Amino acid sequence: SQQGEEDPQALSIQEGENATMNCSYKTSINNLQWYRQNSGRGLVHLILIRSNEREKHSGRLRVTLDTSKKSSSLLITASRAADTASYFCATDSYNQAGTALIFGKGTTLSVSS
Amino acid sequence: NAGVMQNPRHLVRRRGQEARLRCSPMKGHSHVYWYRQLPEEGLKFMVYLQKENIIDESGMPKERFSAEFPKEGPSILRIQQVVRGDSAAYFCASSPRPHNSNQPQHFGDGTRLSIL
Numbered sequence: 221s222q223q224g225e226e227d228p229q230a231l232s233i234q235e236g237e238n239a240t241m242n243c244s245y246k247t248s249i250n251n252l253q254w255y256r257q258n259s260g261r262g263l264v265h266l267i268l269i270r271s272n273e274r275e276k277h278s279g280r281l282r283v284t285l286d287t288s289k290k291s292s293s294l295l296i297t298a299s300r301a302a303d304t305a306s307y308f309c310a311t312d313s314y315n316q317a318g319t320a321l322i323f324g325k326g327t328t329l330s331v332s333s
Numbered sequence: 334n335a336g337v338m339q340n341p342r343h344l345v346r347r348r349g350q351e352a353r354l355r356c357s358p359m360k361g362h363s364h365v366y367w368y369r370q371l372p373e374e375g376l377k378f379m380v381y382l383q384k385e386n387i388i389d390e391s392g393m394p395k396e397r398f399s400a401e402f403p404k405e406g407p408s409i410l411r412i413q414q415v416v417r418g419d420s421a422a423y424f425c426a427s428s429p430r431p432h433n434s435n436q437p438q439h440f441g442d443g444t445r446l447s448i449l
Contacts, residue, residue: 251435262337262424263376265437308375312435320366320389321438323375 226309226327233331239296241327243309244289250312252285253321254294257306266294266307299331335360338407339425339441346415347449354410354444358427365408366426366438367393367400376424382408412446420448 227242243252251270255263269276269285269292276283282295296303306328310321338357346352358365363384368376378392382402393400397415402408412419422445426438 253437255440260442262339262440262442263426265439268435268437270435310376320368320378320381321376322378323368325373325375 226307226324228327229325230328231330233299233329235300235331235333237299237331239299239303239329239331241294241307241309241329243292243294243324245292245309245311245322246290249287252283252292253310253312254281254283254292255308255310255323257308257326259305263308296329299329301331301333304329304331337362337425337427337439337441339423339444341444342442343445343447345447345449348416349414352412352415352419352446354412354423354425354446355407356410356425356427356441357407358425359429359439362427362429362439364428364431365402366428367408367410368424368426370422370424370443379410415446415448417448420446422446 225244233239249271251268253268254266256266257263267278267281267283269283271287280297285292306326308323308326310323312321337359340355344352365382367379369379370376380393380400381389385404397413399411422443424440424443426440428438
């Protein structure tokens with residue numbers, strides 16, 4: 221089955237720097253979503269980008285999607301300590317009837333002050 | 334406007350016992366999804382339910398696991414005769430429309446199941 225794979229697995233940066241995470245997937249998609257998970261908590265939806273969109277912004281977040289390369293990137297600008305969390309991409313394919321989101325293993329982001 | 338509520342947050346069971354995990358979706362949401370997360374892993378889809386119906390259970394083990402979402406009350410994920418390998422965090426998510434409607438899912442904080 222298709223699976224999003226995030227890269228890098230772990231990322232450590234200083235406050236104020238930008239953080240870029242990448243995600244690759246295997247089959248055609250309906251949309252791709254990014255979620256954040258703080259330690260011991262559930263996932264929080266960040267942004268959804270449809271297959272016919274190439275770029276989307278939400279506050280300090282910027283997501284790009286390249287369907288020809290089957291990849292997406294999440295950029296967090298001017299990072300803060302509160303951005304420390306795990307970030308997951310998830311793909312949703314309308315071709316797989318009844319199947320819910322397929323998640324990657326995530327990127328663990330550490331932002332130090 | 335309460336989010337997705339899962340209980341208990343932590344559950345400890347001995348091998349062979351039963352575990353019952355509950356999930357109340359967000360108000361107005363009739364689609365519920367269960368996922369399992371092992372340490373350092375992403376979430377793995379288990380089952381997708383709509384009120385009183387199982388839509389897709391392709392991610393759920395054929396034995397010992399069952400799920401329901403009755404007309405009234407929360408969705409229940411039931412694990413019978415638990416084994417050590419069932420230890421994981423189990424997350425529930427909900428949405429107001431089907432999963433392939435270009436919309437996000439809203440997650441609860443999970444139930445952490447530990448098997449002694």
